[in-house]
Amino acid sequence: MFTSRLLRLRPLVASSAAAAAAAAALTRDTENSGWFSSKPKVEMRYFAVQGAAETARYVMALGGCEWTETGWPIEFKKFSGPSSLYKSDGPCPEFAKASAAGLLAQNLGRAPVIVIDGKETIGQSKSMERYLARRLGVMGSNDFEAAQIDSITEHVRDLKEKYNKAKNVDKDKKEASIKDFFGKEMPEFFGKIEAALPATGGPALVGSALSYADVTLYCFVVDFFTDKAPPLAALAACPRLKASIDAVGKDPRIVKYRAARTNIAT
DSSP states (O other): OOHHHHEEEEHHHHHHHHHHHHHHHHHHHHHTTTOEEEEEEEEOOOOSSSSGGHHHHHHHHHHTOOOOOOOOOHHHHHHHGGGGGGGTTTSOOOHHHHTTTTTGGGGGOOOOOEEEETTTEEEHHHHHHOOOOOOOTOOOHHHHOOOOOHHHHHHHHHHHHHHHHHSSSSSHHHHHHHHHHHHHIIIHHHHHHHHHHHOOOSSSSSSSSSHHHHHHHHHIIIIIIISSSHHTTTTTTTTHHHHHHHHHHOHHHHHHHHHHHHHSSS
């Protein structure tokens, strides 16, 4: 009886082993495939400012992808809040026209969006960044590195939200709130990010090559703030983060991009 039961189980065991082998092979193939095999043609639809599109631009620059932009100019003296952008006689008539025509539908009528190979449109800046990072090979060498990279970018976003909260206080408290942020909260948070980094041997935050995580940090520290000194000072006790920022700033692809962005306002 025992032998007959064993014989009935053999096909199931073999089937399970075959499935596991197939799954392992698929995982290896995915990890070795480079995620995508070709660089896309990208059209960026956004204002002629750095804003929410800037990190995606850094990702494309790091990934060696050339792209085109609409670059709608904004007449800031006419700006009276986000709703004013949708008026035909408002600060950015071309944006209002594009939104009304449905060209920004994938971002709910907002900008930025990117059009890939003239076919598919992606909205939401973070979704754009992640897609481009994967497509251009700057999202790590496997799924685990990609998750680590994504985690770091979310830590940076958390810190940006903390800054926005610190500055959006009553006028009489604003100066003290921002001073406390740069002097205490930001250094402490950078220290936590530093401690969370995986062990690597180079300036890259994850793996052996600069990635989406590195340009996200760089864009935040170097471009987001008008006064660069306070965020850079907050990195004093974070050698890994500093090394990453230095490496991004010296990367020829990033140097070339920054030299060419003369028509993009801060």
